[in-house]
Amino acid sequence: MRILFVVLLLFYFSIAKTIYDLNLKFIEKEKEFIVNGTLNIKSNEEFSIYIPKNIQIIKKDKNSLEFYFKIAKSSFPEIFISQKQLPSLDKLAKYKVKIYPPKGYIPLTEADKSFKYKDFYEFEFPYKKQDINIILGKNWHIRKLALKKDLDIYLYSLNKKHKKDILKLASKYISYYEKLIGKFPYKRFSIVETYNPYGYSFPTFTTIFYPLMNKEFIYKTSLPHEILHQWFGCSAYIDFENGNWAEGLTVYLADYNFSNNKTKYRKLTLEKYEAYVDKDISLRDFKYKKDKFSEALGYGKGMFVFYMIEKSLGHDTFIQALRDFYQKNKFKIANWQNLKLSFEKISKKNLSRFFNQWINDAYVPKLNVKVLSSVYKNGFFHTKFEVKQKKDFEITLPIYIKTFDGMKHFKVKVLKKKQIFTLKTKSLPIKLYLDPNYEVFRHLKDEETxxxxxxxxxxxxxxxxxxxxxxxxxxxxxxxxxxxxxxxxxxxxxxxxxxxxxxxxxNFSKDFVYTIKNPLGNKKVL
Ligand SMILES: [Zn+2]
Known part of the structure; x- marks a missing residue:
């Protein structure tokens, strides 16, 4: 009986589904748009609907809602309706959306299939998803690239001239990440040029502010970053309550991955952390970027943690674990724990200490090294030194010793608050350097910044x-x-x-900034 019950329960969950069926009709007035909406929820699960404050309810029952809301006209023919302005559910659902746009406008929302009729558009998102975002524009010129099987890439451009063919570039980056992580999750992907400075990624589309469209960093880092979000964040969703893991991972595999000088990038990441973070906060507490401080934490430290995982597990294991994580969490809400499970499964290592240190703990090590002695014995120079930190973080610490014969590289395993090591060199040691290539996430010393x-x-x-x-x-x-x-x-x-x-x-015609170290301040500038 119990087995039958479990089987029935499993069967129930495998067919459990919720469909969010939304209809929106826009009426254009002189200064605003009035949007009339109906929402129908078809579900065999328990659910509740959250209704944001901007929405006026006309009629409501358990499964449906009739409502309207107003949107003030902006100076540009562009309307953006975020998930915060629309009714939302407390669970993942499949989405069906019908939009009657204002005259001349083209709507776009998350969709794998889209249909255009005489005066309305239909969108279908046939997988489970968290919420819905809609953008409408008037001056878009739509171009399609169907180079890839099962995938159409669209550019909604404002007819501005672009230096590079952004569709071809997008296709190149999609192929790159498909090889790395797995198949692109959707059948459509759109790049939308906007008048307003949004830089968002949603399932199946991303927005780019038009003046940035010709910047080299868009082609080189922002575009791959937003495309990679289609895997991490836009199909393996983020459990914001338990920490946003997707930004760090995306920065690592896009911005950092395509940077020209990776050592410099890591150093700058540590410097920005010094500059903006006054008090250490754990990565688990990072939800999204709202200022330079949260950026230094979620994007900076987050990226660095993935760098350290790859460094410790090796490239092949790292990528295999990410593939495993993605396959298991596609169209589900994922957290740091899910990442840990995949890294542990593929590497066959217990990573509890690593994840506790770098994700749950706010502490960032400040490492102090002191050379205690250097003795010549049995044909070698023995350099004895002490490493100190405030907590007992486990750190694989690179140590470089400059000798008369050149630089010698070592790695020591720090496990305690205070630990003494001895390293042997054939030639006379001159100087000892701690992590000179910035391979450990740590507080920098004054002289390093x-x-x-x-x-x-x-x-x-x-x-x-x-x-x-x-x-x-x-x-x-x-x-x-x-x-x-x-x-x-x-x-x-x-x-x-x-x-x-x-x-x-x-030279008054040019603004310039010149910074030097403040001799009266630790890591401060003038
Ligand atoms: Zn991002």
Whole structure:
């Protein structure tokens, strides 16, 4: 009996389905659009509908809703309706959407199939999905590329000139990620050029702000980043309550992957973390980017954690685990725990300590190294040194020893708060370097940071000085000087730098920013 019950339950869940069937009709007025809507939910599961505040209810029962809402007209012929403005469900559902757009407008929403009729459009999303987003535009010129089997790529362009063929580039990146992760999840993918500065990715489409369309970084990093989100975030969905894992992974396999200098990228990631994060917060607490601080955490530390996983497991195991994770979590809501399961299954290693340290724990190691002695014995120089940290993080730490014979590379395994190591070199050791290529996510030392502008962009630790003379104000602060003749600036920086700044300031036609280290501040700039 119990077996039968379990079988029936499994059968129920395998056919359990919910369909979100939405109808929207736009009426254009002088200053606004009135949108009349009906929503029907067909479901054999328990569900509840959440209705946002902008929506006025006309009629409501358990499975259906009749409503309307207003959208103020903007200066551009473009309407964006996000999931926050539409009724939503507390569970994943398949979507059917019918839109009667205002005259001249073309609508687009998440869909694997789309049909155009005389005065309305129909969209079908036949897989489970979290929510719905709609964009409508008037001046779009639609171009289609059907190079790939089972996939049409569309460009909704505003008829601006593009330096590169973005459809061909998109197709190239899709092929790249298909080889890496698995088949592209959808039959359609659209790149939508917008008047407003959105840079979003939704299942089956992405938006790009039109002035950015010709920038090299769009072709090189943003486009692959948004395309990769179709796998990570837009089909393996994000469990925001338990931490957004998708940004770190996407930055790692797109922005970082296609960067020209990976060591420099890692260093800049650590520097940005120093510049923007005043108090360490765990990656599990990152939901989405809302400022430079959350970006340094979710995109920066997130990317670095995937770098460290790949470094420790090896490329093949790393990619195989990602494929396993993707196949298991496609059209489901996934979290860090699901990633951990796949990495553990493929690597056959227990990764609890790694995930606890880097995902659950807010702490970021600050490593101190001190050389204790160097002794010549049995034909070798024995360099003894101590590594200290505040917690007992497990870290594979690169140590480089500069000898008379050149640089020697080592790796030591740090497991405790305080640990002593001895390394042997044939030639006389001159200097010992800790992680000189930035392979460990850690707080940088003052001497490792460059005086980059990011430090001055952290508003909390930055002050602006005009004619001030009070030296105590600049201690441990990032300082922006409005005037080169400031007495504090004059006494803190070299004469040659001052002369250079004066020379530069004569050229009024160009703005320029010059940053140097604040000699009165730890990792602070002037
Ligand atoms: Zn992203």
């Amino acid at each position: 460059d005086p980059i502008i990011h430090f001055a962009l952290n508003k909390k630790t930055t002050i602006i000085l005009d004619k001030d003379k009070d030296f105590s104000k600049v201690e441990n602060k990032n300082v922006i000087f409005k005037d080169i003749d400031n007495p504090i600036l004059k006494s803190l920086v070299d004469k040659s730098v001052l002369n250079f700044l004066k020379f530069k300031s004569l």
